[in-house]
Amino acid sequence: MAGGAENVFKILVATDNHVGYLEKDQIRGTDSLEAFEEVLRIAQERQVDFILLGGDLFHDNRPSRQVLTRTMELLRHYCMGERPCPIEFRSDQTLNFRHSRFPVVNYEDPNYNVSIPVFSIHGNHDDPAGAGNLSPVDILSVANLINYFGKSANVESIEVSPLLLQKGTTRLALYGLGSCRDERLHRMMRRKNVTFLRPEGEGEGEEGAADWFSLLVLHQNRAKHGEKNHIPENFIPAFFDLVIWGHEHECRIDAEYSVVGSDADGEEEGVFISQPGSSVATSLSEGETRKKHVGILYVKGTSFKLEPVALECVRPFVMDTVFLSQTGIHHREEQQITAYLTQKVQAMVDEANADNPQGKLPLVRLRVEYSGEYETFSNARFGQRFVTEVANPRSILLWFRQRKSVRKKDE
Amino acid sequence: MAGGAENVFKILVATDNHVGYLEKDQIRGTDSLEAFEEVLRIAQERQVDFILLGGDLFHDNRPSRQVLTRTMELLRHYCMGERPCPIEFRSDQTLNFRHSRFPVVNYEDPNYNVSIPVFSIHGNHDDPAGAGNLSPVDILSVANLINYFGKSANVESIEVSPLLLQKGTTRLALYGLGSCRDERLHRMMRRKNVTFLRPEGEGEGEEGAADWFSLLVLHQNRAKHGEKNHIPENFIPAFFDLVIWGHEHECRIDAEYSVVGSDADGEEEGVFISQPGSSVATSLSEGETRKKHVGILYVKGTSFKLEPVALECVRPFVMDTVFLSQTGIHHREEQQITAYLTQKVQAMVDEANADNPQGKLPLVRLRVEYSGEYETFSNARFGQRFVTEVANPRSILLWFRQRKSVRKKDE
Ligand SMILES: [Mn+2]
Ligand SMILES: [Mn+2]
Ligand SMILES: [Mn+2]
Ligand SMILES: [Mn+2]
Numbered sequence: 001m002a003g004g005a006e007n008v009f010k011i012l013v014a015t016d017n018h019v020g021y022l023e024k025d026q027i028r029g030t031d032s033l034e035a036f037e038e039v040l041r042i043a044q045e046r047q048v049d050f051i052l053l054g055g056d057l058f059h060d061n062r063p064s065r066q067v068l069t070r071t072m073e074l075l076r077h078y079c080m081g082e083r084p085c086p087i088e089f090r091s092d093q094t095l096n097f098r099h100s101r102f103p104v105v106n107y108e109d110p111n112y113n114v115s116i117p118v119f120s121i122h123g124n125h126d127d128p129a130g131a132g133n134l135s136p137v138d139i140l141s142v143a144n145l146i147n148y149f150g151k152s153a154n155v156e157s158i159e160v161s162p163l164l165l166q167k168g169t170t171r172l173a174l175y176g177l178g179s180c181r182d183e184r185l186h187r188m189m190r191r192k193n194v195t196f197l198r199p200e201g202e203g204e205g206e207e208g209a210a211d212w213f214s215l216l217v218l219h220q221n222r223a224k225h226g227e228k229n230h231i232p233e234n235f236i237p238a239f240f241d242l243v244i245w246g247h248e249h250e251c252r253i254d255a256e257y258s259v260v261g262s263d264a265d266g267e268e269e270g271v272f273i274s275q276p277g278s279s280v281a282t283s284l285s286e287g288e289t290r291k292k293h294v295g296i297l298y299v300k301g302t303s304f305k306l307e308p309v310a311l312e313c314v315r316p317f318v319m320d321t322v323f324l325s326q327t328g329i330h331h332r333e334e335q336q337i338t339a340y341l342t343q344k345v346q347a348m349v350d351e352a353n354a355d356n357p358q359g360k361l362p363l364v365r366l367r368v369e370y371s372g373e374y375e376t377f378s379n380a381r382f383g384q385r386f387v388t389e390v391a392n393p394r395s396i397l398l399w400f401r402q403r404k405s406v407r408k409k410d411e
Numbered sequence: 412m413a414g415g416a417e418n419v420f421k422i423l424v425a426t427d428n429h430v431g432y433l434e435k436d437q438i439r440g441t442d443s444l445e446a447f448e449e450v451l452r453i454a455q456e457r458q459v460d461f462i463l464l465g466g467d468l469f470h471d472n473r474p475s476r477q478v479l480t481r482t483m484e485l486l487r488h489y490c491m492g493e494r495p496c497p498i499e500f501r502s503d504q505t506l507n508f509r510h511s512r513f514p515v516v517n518y519e520d521p522n523y524n525v526s527i528p529v530f531s532i533h534g535n536h537d538d539p540a541g542a543g544n545l546s547p548v549d550i551l552s553v554a555n556l557i558n559y560f561g562k563s564a565n566v567e568s569i570e571v572s573p574l575l576l577q578k579g580t581t582r583l584a585l586y587g588l589g590s591c592r593d594e595r596l597h598r599m600m601r602r603k604n605v606t607f608l609r610p611e612g613e614g615e616g617e618e619g620a621a622d623w624f625s626l627l628v629l630h631q632n633r634a635k636h637g638e639k640n641h642i643p644e645n646f647i648p649a650f651f652d653l654v655i656w657g658h659e660h661e662c663r664i665d666a667e668y669s670v671v672g673s674d675a676d677g678e679e680e681g682v683f684i685s686q687p688g689s690s691v692a693t694s695l696s697e698g699e700t701r702k703k704h705v706g707i708l709y710v711k712g713t714s715f716k717l718e719p720v721a722l723e724c725v726r727p728f729v730m731d732t733v734f735l736s737q738t739g740i741h742h743r744e745e746q747q748i749t750a751y752l753t754q755k756v757q758a759m760v761d762e763a764n765a766d767n768p769q770g771k772l773p774l775v776r777l778r779v780e781y782s783g784e785y786e787t788f789s790n791a792r793f794g795q796r797f798v799t800e801v802a803n804p805r806s807i808l809l810w811f812r813q814r815k816s817v818r819k820k821d822e
Contacts, residue, residue, distance in 0.1 A: 023542075062476070065550065066543035072553045073512045080522040101484045111491040111524040131434075132477035139476065142483045143554035 006086075007168030009299040012043040013306075015054030015219070015246035016123065016278035020067035027361060027391045031315060032059065033070055035279035038313045039294055040078035043116055046296055046309075049087050049167065051079075051116060054246025054276065055123025055179050055219035058136045068139065075145040081115030090171075091164035091199075099151045105163075106144045114144070119163070121150035121176040123219045123246060128178075135178075150176025150217070155184065157193035164199050164212070170300055173199050173212040175240075179219040179247065182229040189235045196237060206239075213302050214239055219246035222275065234260040238269035242297075242304055244276065250287030251277030253295050253308045274306055281317055284365040284395060289319045315391055316352040317363040320344070323402075324374045331373040338377070341366065342385065345396055349389050361391040371401045417497075418579035420710040423454040424717075426465030426630070426657035427534065427689035431478035438772060438802045442726060443470065444481055446690035449724045450705055451489035454527055457707055457720075460498055460578065462490075462527060465657025465687065466534025466590055466630035469547045479550065486556040492526030501582075502575035502610070510562045516574075517555045525555070530574070532561035532587040534630045534657060539589075561587025561628070566595065568604035575610050575623070581711055584610050584623040586651075590630040590658065593640040600646045607648060617650075624710050625650055630657035633686065645671040649680035653708075653715055655687065661698030662688030664706050664719045685717055692728050695776040695806060700730045726802055727763040727773040731755070734780040734813075742784040749788070752777065753796065756807055760800050772802040782812045 017039065021032040036057075043051050058067070085107040097103035107114035120137055122128065128135040128151060140146040152158045162173035175196055177185075188194050201211030221230035222245050236243055238260050255272040263269050276295055281288035293308040322344060329336045345366055352362030364386070370376060376399040383393030390396060428450065432443040447468075454462050469478070496518040508514035518525035531548055533539065539546040539562060551557040563569045573584035586607055588596075599605050612622030632641035633656050647654055649671050666683040674680050687706055692699035704719040733755060740747045756777055763773030775797070781787060787810040794804035801807060 065473070065541060065545045065547070069543070069545055069549055069553050072550070076513065076553065076555070082521065102487065110493065113522040130476060132480070134476045134480055136476070138480055139483070139550075142480050142487065143556075144487070145554075 004168070007170050007300055009087075009165070009167050009170055009172055009297070010046070010048045011297040011299070012039070012046065012048045012051045012294060013054070013244050013274065013276055013297050014039045014051070014279060014294040015244065015276045016056040016249055017053070018056055018059040018125065018278060018280050018282050019071050020063050021059040021280055021282050023064060023067055028315070032280040033067075033074070034313045035292070035311055036071070037074050037078075038311050039279060040074055040116075042294060042309055044078050047083075048116065048296065049085065051118040052174075052217060052244060052297075053118060053120035054217050054244050055121050056125040056246065056278070057120060057123070058126040059282070061126060061129055061136065063136050068136070072140065072143060072145060075118065075140065079116040079118055079145065080113060082113050083115040085114060085117055086167055087117070088166040089163070090166055091162065095161045096149055096163050097147070099153070100138075100141055100148065102142070102144070106147050109144055112144050117147055118145070119147045119149060119174065119176070121178040121217055121219060121246070122148070124179040127180075149174075150178040152178060152180070157188060157195070159195045159197060161197050162199060162212075162214070171199075171201070171212045172299055173214045175214065175216045177216065177218040177220075182221045182225075182231065185220060185231060186228045186235075189231065196239075198239070209239070210302070213299050213304065214241050215244070215299075216240050216242075217244040217246065222248045222273075233258040233271075233273065236260050236271050236273075238263070238271060240271045241302060242306075243271055243273045245273055246276075248275050248287070249278035249282065250275065251290045251293050253277065253293045253306065255304075255306050272304075279311055279314070281315075281363060284317070284319065284363060284392065284398070286319060289317050313358060313360075315360045315363055316356050317365075318348045318352045319365045319367070320348055321367040321369065323369040325369070325372045331375070334375075334377065337374070338382065341368065341382070341397065345386065345390075349386070361389065363392050364390045364396050365392075365398060366396055367398045367400060369402050370399055415579070418581050418711055420498075420576070420578050420581055420583055420708070421457070421459045422708040422710070423450070423457065423459045423462045423705060424465070424655050424685065424687055424708050425450045425462070425690060425705040426655070426687045427467040427660055428464070429467055429470040429536065429689060429691050429693050430482050431474050432470040432691055432693050434475060434478055439726070443691040444478075444485070445724045446703070446722055447482070448485050448489075449722050450690060451485055451527075453705060453720055455489050458494075459527065459707065460496065462529040463585075463628060463655065463708075464529060464531035465628050465655050466532050467536040467657065467689070468531060468534070469537040470693070472537060472540055472547065474547050479547070483551065483554060483556060486529065486551065490527040490529060490556065491524060493524050494526040496525060496528055497578055498528075499577040500574070501577050502573065506572045507560055507574050508558070510564070511549075511552055511559070513553070513555070517558050520555060523555050528558055529556070530558045530560060530585065530587070532628055532630060532657070533559070533589040535590040538591075560585075561589040563589060563591070568599060568606070570606045570608060572608050573610060573625070582610075582612070582623045583710055584620075584625045586625065586627045588627065588629040588631075593632045593636075593642065596631060596642060597639045597646075600642065607650075609650070620650070621713070624713050624715065625652050626655070626710075627651050627653075628655040628657065633659050633684075644669040644682075644684065647671050647682050647684075649674070649682060651682045652713060653717075654682055654684045656684055657687075659686050659698070660689035660693065661686065662701045662704050664688065664704045664717065666715075666717050683715075690722055691725070692774060695728070695730065695774060695803065695809070697730060700728050724769060724771075726771045727767050728776075729759045729763045729773060730776045730778070731759055732778040732780065735785045736780070736783045742786070745786075745788065748785070749793065752779065752793070752808065756797065756801075760797070772800065774803050775801045775807050776803075776809060777807055778809045778811060780813055781810055
């Protein structure tokens, strides 16, 4: 990415901050806020042009008063300021922000000094609901702390008007698609009822539109959970240069190339997809064990580079699986089983602490396969010996029985 | 109030806006918001220096998302702006706003343009509660839309540090006492555990403090509801020049002189008390029938003038009382009774509409004394004939029996 910085967009991308997650937990209560603060601190330190969030900023659709004010305090502290934002806003803001009573990008409102604008769509956790069809993100929007976009009122079809942003010679068309039910969006996209409007460039028609770097942010299932309750990657139009995929909590921030179709000449066409993942683990599952990152996205002309930045404040999380039937311990020997699992968990704690500069109690999850005649026992009791060593003493063990394979079933 | 405007404070005083009251009512749902908007519009039109609110801005301690965002929209629309606020803030803001993460008066924050600062205490409806001891007013405060003061953490004693404001040669010491349980404040004041700190002036000690106009805003019972669950007027220190009394919904905005004690020479001492009253009727009681007003308070040196300004958008409210025993109608003649009450209510509707420039459906309340052998009947059924004529068809009649007098009881 050579060339003057004046032509390069520098954007912090993050998603699924789930602020307020487990807010009443004595140990983990402020994890989500700390991670969100780290995201904002990175944006400030790296002097990005703006922050792009992919939804689920709030964990609860009705955040507690404390979570709401704390979030507003953080945004005010890190994002308000006298350093001017160098981004020229070129599209019709009354269209981009038509759901708002103040349809103006926050850094252009003459009554506010915004140094780091935040652009965000909503996720399924903070989607519009109730009287007035408001999202908790609307509260941040009316406080001029966030530019909430991608809010669509229509349930039959959606026309997405991009935010057209320019920095020097680089032009960025930013498309937002706030979370909606996967089945509904799947059907709308299949029926071609989702229209992504294209900007005009120097050239004519499609050629002109190609002057713009097209960036889409959405918040939907990416993994297949059944035929229709996810968005297949090949539903994404090929003109997009990059997609920021929210909702999936596993960090796969390095942009992956995905073939979505072929052009008129039969040439393969594809888009890059980056999945930043959540900044806090909201489930003790495999995907959440991956190291958490945000990205610094550089866009120059129609090229981009995505630099992952690890979140340092995130609590370590180690996960493993044991099969009791493979331990050689008899199912009646509960003491031996407990001793074995205790030893195993202690080793996981040690593993977590081997790379734990902040010294936070780690999350530890041991999946225990107990088919045969083994019996489960209380997580609460087992966890007591780890109350000073792990952040989740009451949910260390996950008992499961492996499903018999289809072949066996047929037998 | 002669003399240059540059030395005269011009303050809009209002209280008990109860935004969100009956928000789900099809007819009255937006009354509270409309009245609050009128208050702000008056402040803007009259170009006041600031707005002073006496608590119960919100009706619900946890306002709905729609009410919260609508309130923020109104404050942002009317109070943000480039006209600079001419008030010099002279006291230690970290002390005045010590409960806030941004302990700075909103018009001095360099990232915001505020043209009409709002200062508010909390009432009993919007008092601090829950984790973090936050009031819904704190949300407006962190959005920099309101200067929330008079929040006290201590339950045993309170030290009130005034906001010291100066305009030209006039000095204003503004004391705020957020709502707390009447019994508790009563006890604290009786025991001299409420200290009102005095500023220093040109002269020495008390003499110097007298250079300042001392204004107190509080939100407590003024009417006696028993020995200890109100604040007797003579609990107010005599050095106060004016008290803005919130919580009481009846408009008694014209300042009344109240003797609170006598000085060292035996001379009577007193304070002026203004009770602006609510901007929306939240009960169909006598006090709420009084025409609603806000005040424009002028302060020059240590003199003041309070100009009442009627709220034009407020729904007319007419109340009356009938004694069935005095109608001459036999208690069995339910049809005649109904006809009599219908005629009576119709006359009240006509009376309300005689002065109803906005054409809003009026509130009508008829108290019906039914001692003797009379029987009550359904308000819902009775109200049906007035659904297109009154705003409260389901609560027109209030049946009551007059208590026998004490003398009779003794008999
Ligand atoms: Mn999520
Ligand atoms: Mn989600
Ligand atoms: Mn009230
Ligand atoms: Mn009250």
